Amino acid sequence: MARIAKKKKSDGLYQAILTLKTEEEVFNFFQDLCTVTELRAMEQRFEVAALLKKGMIYNEILERTGASSATISRVNRSLSYGCGGYQVYFDRQEAAEGEE
16 A cells, blocks of 8 residues: 555545446456556566576567567556566466366
C-alpha cells in the first residue's frame, strides 16, 4: 500500500474485482474499465513478468514481446522489490499445476 501514499486508495475497485467469478467476467470488467492501450500495457507487463520468472534475458523478452527495456526493467524491479503481487500468482499457478 505504500505506493499509493499521496491519495488514500479506494477499496471499491479491488472489492469489485474480488466479486468476479469467471475469466469472461474479468475480461468484460477490464474492457469496460480500461482503454485498449491500458489493457495491452498491463497484458505486456504480465507477460514480461512471466518470462523474467522463467529466466529469460532482457533481449529475448524485448524481441518476443516488443516491450521496451524500461518496461522490462520496471517489471523486474517489481518482481525483486515490489509488494509480492506477481509472486502470489506465480506460487498459486505453480501449486495448481502440481495438482494436475
